[in-house]
Amino acid sequence: SASTDRFGPVGEGRTIPQDSKVQVGKEKASFVMLIRNQELQDALKSMKQIEDRFNHRFHYPWTFLNDVPFTEEFIRETTKRASGKTEYGLIPKEHWSIPESIDQDKMKAAMRKMQEDRVIYGGSLSYRHMCRFNSGFFWRQELLDKYEWYWRVEPGIGFYCDVDYDPFEFLRLSGKKYGFTITLPEYKSTIPTLWSQTLEFMKKNPQYLNSNSSLQYLLEDKDQGKALSSDPPPEYNGCHFWSNFEIASLDLWRSEAYRSYFDHLDSAGGFFYERWGDAPVHSIAAALFLGTQEVHHFADMGYMHVPWSRCPQPDEFYKYSKCVCPFEKKDSFDLNGWSCQPRWWKIAGKEYGA
Numbered sequence: 001s002a003s004t005d006r007f008g009p010v011g012e013g014r015t016i017p018q019d020s021k022v023q024v025g026k027e028k029a030s031f032v033m034l035i036r037n038q039e040l041q042d043a044l045k046s047m048k049q050i051e052d053r054f055n056h057r058f059h060y061p062w063t064f065l066n067d068v069p070f071t072e073e074f075i076r077e078t079t080k081r082a083s084g085k086t087e088y089g090l091i092p093k094e095h096w097s098i099p100e101s102i103d104q105d106k107m108k109a110a111m112r113k114m115q116e117d118r119v120i121y122g123g124s125l126s127y128r129h130m131c132r133f134n135s136g137f138f139w140r141q142e143l144l145d146k147y148e149w150y151w152r153v154e155p156g157i158g159f160y161c162d163v164d165y166d167p168f169e170f171l172r173l174s175g176k177k178y179g180f181t182i183t184l185p186e187y188k189s190t191i192p193t194l195w196s197q198t199l200e201f202m203k204k205n206p207q208y209l210n211s212n213s214s215l216q217y218l219l220e221d222k223d224q225g226k227a228l229s230s231d232p233p234p235e236y237n238g239c240h241f242w243s244n245f246e247i248a249s250l251d252l253w254r255s256e257a258y259r260s261y262f263d264h265l266d267s268a269g270g271f272f273y274e275r276w277g278d279a280p281v282h283s284i285a286a287a288l289f290l291g292t293q294e295v296h297h298f299a300d301m302g303y304m305h306v307p308w309s310r311c312p313q314p315d316e317f318y319k320y321s322k323c324v325c326p327f328e329k330k331d332s333f334d335l336n337g338w339s340c341q342p343r344w345w346k347i348a349g350k351e352y353g354a
């Protein structure tokens with residue numbers, strides 16, 4: 001892992017003095033971007049918006065992770081774009097490979113079948129590594145050991161409103177552990193047995209179910225009100241927090257509950273035989289292991305990741321946060337029939353009027 005504390009000449013003879021990169025935000029927190037070298041331009045696009053809208057006042061560090069070494073150009077250009085320290089981590093091979101226990105012929109057959117069925121990313125091995133990494137390993141990277149909080153950023157996102165407070169501090173002070181902007185259902189064809197594996201895990205480990213969990217947010221309409229242990233068991237509606245944006249506690253994933261949940265899922269093999277995404281894995285864990293009030297919808301943040309975007313609905317938020325959303329408010333994904341936001345509002349309540 002290379003650390004860059006060098007701030008060479010920038011632009012037309014200007015230099016950024018070392019102390020302008022002094023961290024002002026007080027939380028132990030970092031942005032985290034898993035990214036490929038060839039996505040540099042989209043990384044810069046994301047960084048520019050997050051810096052302009054938030055981080056130029058807080059100077060939180062950026063941590064970049066990659067399964068291959070970052071190029072000099074990637075390091076140079078992202079360092080220039082950051083108002084905080086930048087660090088670059090090479091992911092250990094064992095966090096980005098197929099475990100011994102996986103039957104590779106079975107995996108390849110499953111991948112061919114999913115490709116034929118046109119399941120999104122169904123034929124991709126690298127996508128599977130990415131999902132497994134984001135589920136079980138990003139929070140184990142050495143560079144993140146010193147942090148308690150992270151803000152996941154993806155290349156090519158849109159970030160449309162000012163954030164003039166510190167969301168890490170907000171989460172800490174309000175006792176919250178996980179924050180999201182968009183919620184929607186997962187493609188069922190990518191997770192045929194994720195829910196039955198979850199039920200099996202919860203049956204063995206009922207102590208991990210939070211007494212104030214968000215279980216009902218995960219359940220189909222016909223199963224509303226059912227307990228996890230009912231017979232027949234309740235069905236999963238696929239709703240998840242879209243994990244390309246997350247502001248959350250690293251300790252959530254470092255917890256005994258989550259580690260053993262991940263181990264259970266990993267030995268079931270579904271990251272490879274199916275195509276389990278980190279979004280439903282994180283979301284099921286957050287919904288079951290945390291109390292509803294520990295999960296936060298950042299209703300004041302405008303966000304886009306292809307193909308969906310959302311902006312704050314109430315005028316007071318929209319104006320107060322100086323949003324410039326390149327679409328009409330009525331086209332905000334929160335109001336789309338495919339959104340799980342109404343389900344979340346139903347169990348968590350709207351966090352704003354209207």
Ligand code: GDP
Nearest residue numbers: 034035036039065066067126127130154155244
């Ligand atoms: P999508 O959002 O589900 O369409 O998936 P993406 O292609 O955006 O991948 C999710 C995140 O993982 C993005 O931040 C990507 O840059 C990153 N990513 C995906 N595949 C790889 C990979 O093979 N290597 C690295 N280093 N990053 C990857």
Ligand code: MN
Nearest residue numbers: 154155244305
């Ligand atoms: Mn993406």
